Amino acid sequence: MSADQIVGFDCADGIATITLNRPDRRNALSVAAVERLYDLWETIDARPEIRVVVLTAAPCGTFCAGMDLKEASEIQASRGVDVLTLLRDPFHQRMRSVRVPIIAAMTGHFAAGGFMLSMNADIRIGVAGTSGGITEAKRGRGSPWAVPLLWQVPQPIFMEMVLTGESQSIERLYDLGFINYIETNAEAVLDRAYRLARTICQNAPLSVAAGKKSILTAMDLGCEGGLDEAKRIYEHVYASEDAQEGPRAFAEKRAPIWRGC
Secondary structure, eight states, X not given: OOHHHHEEEEEETTEEEEEEOOGGGTTOBOHHHHXXXXXXXXXXXXXXXXXXXXXXXXXXXXXXXXXXXXXXXXXXXXXXXXXXXXXXXXXXXXXXXXXXXXXXXXXXXXXXHHHHHHHHSSEEEEETTOEEEOOGGGGTOOOGGGGGGGGTSOHHHHHHHHHHOOOEEHHHHHHTTSOSEEESSHHHHHHXXXXXXXXXXXXXXXXXXXHHHHHHHHHHHHHHHHHHHHHHHTHHHHTSSHHHHHHHHHHTTSOOOOOOO
């Protein structure tokens, strides 16, 4: 399969759709898939018409099983190197800096690198009866990428997940606030994701981008530092034409026409 088949990409009406497409390998992340994802985050940031991303996967009962362990073993045996050394961004930090919101439409179970993709997204939707976990400890691997989860679930739960490697039910993750919505099947997950995406697309793009950036920045800086930085981030929003268009459209009882400037 070519790179664009391994990870599909489509864009329409401001919504980009990224689809993991290795159902025969439970949508596991091969070297080619990881490199393709990196390139797509770069592409999305370079295209201002893209307002939101839906990240999903080919239906097979698993959204993403994590790293392709079979490929990793073959690479170690044939080339004598660890698979992570072949990747530009082995812990997917580039995904965390994408300017537009990312909605993870998880069509099944998610583990290890699959959990990482969901964690790096901004909104998460899952299927009832599925589970997600940080399973690296069961394979002798590591999960440094999971540190941001400390701001997303209680610390004792995070510790349990990392140390035991046991998966958690989607229902428990929802109760903890990690999952936004649980749907009955994969089709309903996608329906919910696109409804949310269309709602986001109706909003002022500068406000949406600044909202995402300021929230993530506050995770790094804490309350006071985050508040100060958020005010700086929003300065260009208040100075924009869109900031005048919103009140004007409200007063004129019409839908706003956003220019993104």
